[in-house]
Amino acid sequence: MAGIRLRNVKKRYGAFEVIHGVDLDIDDHEFVVFVGPSGCGKSTLLRMIAGLEVTTSGEIFIGDRNVTGMEPVDRNVSMVFQSYALYPHMTVEQNMGFALRANGMDKDEVKRRVGEAAGILHIEEFLDRKPAALSGGQRQRVAIGRAIVRHPDVFLFDEPLSNLDAELRVHMRFEIDRLHKRLDATMVYVTHDQVEAMTLADKIVVLRDGYIEQVGTPLELFDNPDNQFVAGFIGAPKMNFVPAVVEEQGEAGTRLVLPSLGSPALTMPLGDRTLERGQTVTLGIRPEHFAFEPCDGARLELVCELAEQLGDIAYLYSASQDGERLILGLRGDRSKREGDAIEAYIPAERAFLFDGDGGRIR
Ligand code: ADP
Ligand code: MG
DSSP, X not given: OOOEEEEEEEEEETTEEEEEEEEEEEOTTOEXXXXXXXXXXXXXXXXXXXXXXXXXXXXXXXXXXXOXXXXXXXXXXXXXXXXXXXXXXXXXXXXXXXXXXXXXXXXXXXXXXXXXXXXXXXXXXXXXXXXXXXXXXXXXXXXXXXXHTTOOSEEEEESTTTTSOHHHHHHHHHHHHHHHHHHTOEEEEEESOHHXXXXXXXXXXXXXXXXXXXXXXXXXXXXXXXXXXXXXXSSSSOOEEEEEEEEEEETTXXXXXXXXXXXXXXXXXXXXXXXXXXXXXXXXXXXXXXXXXXXXXXXXXXXXXXXXXXSSEEEEEEEOTTOOEEEEEEESOOOOOTTOEEEEEEEGGGOEEEOTTSBEEO
């Protein structure tokens, strides 16, 4: 097993640069998730680690080896794709053993490794079937099995669960987590699904337009986002953002008013960052962090436009008189309906502030 280091890695297609100088350290045994919107460069970066895309400049290390110019087969990585990419005319056993046989491995050793992987993935009874006779989840297991038998230093997954239905996705997520613990392998996993990222990752890398926005544990990103993009990407439903105008900065903190919410005020302690009086910034508040009892913060009067009852929590899609829309999470009260008046509070200690460039003000 081995860690991975990326040093100022860039990728250009012709004149079009899609990865803009990425630096990243992935520790041995770590489960790292690349997350970000479609087209941000997740697959490209993963394929560069695999050697399936040429790295335009910069260096990639796996363990102590500089693999930047190496062929995929020499990097000792295994990749699992969303599309499974199984050979339809081969049985499960033949699919799983194919790469090993092609490398001239001894037949008994191939059989042993395929049996071992089949045991880990609970697919022993399907070894003689062809892919067409398997469900989507079973096919994805075979694709993962094909990666396991090679005993790679690093596993690379590109949206492996995106073709599965919701229930199976949750189940396979659990299986992949178990697999990581059992194999104690370094794994890099690409997804656009932030729930997958939050639940699987030791460390999440948030990408946007070919740049890394932030790297951290799931809870670090949730509790302490560096910028508005990460704040909005991690968490569902999304963090609410509203304009806030700076009234004054004093001993007690920075006093802000929220013009689109009826101009209530709140005072936030903000370190030593100086803001100008009258400057407009953006306040962020997660749906789950509103208060429904008076507290130190901004008082809001809203009207509920839609109440989504999820059982333990209700999401209230609400609007202010000025038409500003907010999503509030309410626990322990199922009474709210469309048209109801809602009194809510933004607790000052739960709010985030962002500047005009989306950078965090703290
Ligand atoms: P993601 O996996 O995050 O959805 P990709 O890594 O597939 O994104 O793509 C990143 C960017 O690179 C996109 O803008 C995409 O259009 C571009 N891209 C990917 N492959 C090629 C290619 N072969 N030629 C030109 N542009 C490409
Ligand atoms: Mg992709």
